[in-house]
Amino acid sequence: MAEIMSFKVQARESSGTGAARAVRRTGRIPGILYGENIVPTPISVDAKQLSEQMHRKSFFVTLYELDIDGKKQRVLPRDLQLDPVTDIPLHIDFLRVGTGTRIRVSVPVAVTNEAGSPGIKRGGVLNIVRHEIEVICRADAIPQRFTIDLDGLDVGDSVKISAVKLPEGVRPVIADRDFTILTIAAPTVVADEAAAAAAAAASGTPAEAEAVSAAGAVPAAGAAAPAAGAAPAAGGAKGAPPAPSAKGAPAAKGAPAAKGKKK
Amino acid sequence: MLQPARTKYRKAHKGRIHGAAKGATTLHFGAYGLKAMEAGRLTARQIEAARRAVTRHMKRTGRIWIRIFPDVPVSTKPAEVRMGSGKGSPEFWIARVKAGRIMFEIDGIPKDLALESLTLAGSKLPILTRIVQRMGEE
Numbered sequence: 001m002a003e004i005m006s007f008k009v010q011a012r013e014s015s016g017t018g019a020a021r022a023v024r025r026t027g028r029i030p031g032i033l034y035g036e037n038i039v040p041t042p043i044s045v046d047a048k049q050l051s052e053q054m055h056r057k058s059f060f061v062t063l064y065e066l067d068i069d070g071k072k073q074r075v076l077p078r079d080l081q082l083d084p085v086t087d088i089p090l091h092i093d094f095l096r097v098g099t100g101t102r103i104r105v106s107v108p109v110a111v112t113n114e115a116g117s118p119g120i121k122r123g124g125v126l127n128i129v130r131h132e133i134e135v136i137c138r139a140d141a142i143p144q145r146f147t148i149d150l151d152g153l154d155v156g157d158s159v160k161i162s163a164v165k166l167p168e169g170v171r172p173v174i175a176d177r178d179f180t181i182l183t184i185a186a187p188t189v190v191a192d193e194a195a196a197a198a199a200a201a202a203s204g205t206p207a208e209a210e211a212v213s214a215a216g217a218v219p220a221a222g223a224a225a226p227a228a229g230a231a232p233a234a235g236g237a238k239g240a241p242p243a244p245s246a247k248g249a250p251a252a253k254g255a256p257a258a259k260g261k262k263k
Numbered sequence: 264m265l266q267p268a269r270t271k272y273r274k275a276h277k278g279r280i281h282g283a284a285k286g287a288t289t290l291h292f293g294a295y296g297l298k299a300m301e302a303g304r305l306t307a308r309q310i311e312a313a314r315r316a317v318t319r320h321m322k323r324t325g326r327i328w329i330r331i332f333p334d335v336p337v338s339t340k341p342a343e344v345r346m347g348s349g350k351g352s353p354e355f356w357i358a359r360v361k362a363g364r365i366m367f368e369i370d371g372i373p374k375d376l377a378l379e380s381l382t383l384a385g386s387k388l389p390i391l392t393r394i395v396q397r398m399g400e401e
Contacts, residue, residue: 055398084288084363085300087395125325125371128294131397185371187324 004074007053007064009033009043020091029089033066033075035096043068043094050089054080057108058144066094076103076139097139104173106132108145109181116151119184124155127185133161137170148182158183264307266356267334274350275335280304284363292328293368295377296395303390304357305366307333313384317369320380325371333358360390 012023012030020030023044034040043066053059059077066073075094083090097103109131114120133146146164153159160178172179280302290296297313310333317327333356340351360366367384369377378394385392 057398059398082289084283084285085298123324127326127371185326 004063004065005053006067007045007049007075008067009045011068012042012044015042024090029092031092031094033068033073033094033096035075036098036101038096041068045092047089050092054089057110061105061107061142061144063097063140063142064094074098076105076142099140101139102136103139103142104134104136105142106134107143108132110145110147111150111182112147113149113151116149117153117184119153119155119157120150122155123187124184125187126150126182128182129180130182133164133181134173135166135170136173137167141167141169143167143170146181150184153184155184155186264311264356265329265333266307267332270334270336273336273353274338278335278359280359280361282361284361287330287365288363290365290368290395290397291330293326293370294397295370295374295381296365296368297381297384298393298395299360299362299364299366300391300393302359302361303388304335304337305331305333305360305388305390306337307356307358309388310358310366313367313387316383316387317367317380320383321369321372321376325369325377328368329366330368331358331360331364331366335359365395366392 009031010028012019023030027047028044029047029050031043031045032040033043056062059080062077064075064077066075074097076097077092078095079093080089081091082088095103109128111126111128114126117124117126120126135143137143143166146166148159148164159181161172161174161181162178164181166172284299288298310329310331314327314329321327335357336353337355337357338351339354366388367381369380372380374396381394385394
């Protein structure tokens, strides 16, 4: 059940880039209040008060009662723009909500009882696939979080949405499939050792083997990783940095050295 | 080390890095991440050194995501060669990183270990970095 907190804001006269910057210079954060078929109202909030609230895990699922120069309005924070470098808030959106309003909202996932999971005890890795679950529910009954108990979960086990007991009136936005929320993955050390052994057998040197196993352990680097590991084995025989190639992976084996202009 | 499997052109212009990152400025995969606080060119070796520092400190548990890729070839001229006679040959790969970019993300390890690991990773890189965590975790 959503708790209701109060938030003191001020209406602001003008809108636009220059006006918003002027507001920020005074130590306040510009924002907008919209919804309920009422004309949007530009507002500003105290930067310190906002930064205290925004770091709560349930910020976007908490109803606030805005005090706009003495006028009360029930709202839900919908969006928060941050500076890409400093992560200082730049602008905030609030949505007006009525009593029976149904909304789409992302509810955070929390895990408990990690010590009770035999998979994690054995070195498995808790892989949270979805840190938030998007649900449709009544605005005054937003779950603060979905708590998942890891008790008894072993390596290879996963928790899907069907295993989570949703409160009445709350349904997930993704309704056509039983999506995964978290899994207990096998420890990467096993995969690393296997890859290292395979690479060592292929190339013969431990250093190269480590490079291959390392690349294999990087999910984001997925496709290019094996080729990346293979190239130094061929090109870097003399300890020189591996020369990049333009002609594809096969050509990476020393092709730039042959084709590159010596000046 | 990371490098492209194949590229359309062998050599690239030096280029300049302007502005702040437009995407990849928030955590998408893990609970903790390393954010670039200034722009710079990161070589494949530096990225690999940072990755190794993290995985070794994590004792190879947990997961790591690398969200930058060195896809720009850098050429150099051989030693004791006069100027002119064309561009040198490609020697290494770099990733152009803008300020605000999340470069590494990790998950599946305790907070203190994650912060230590990312501190080590940041010290391998030639730019200022900052450790970030998911909003609401602080």
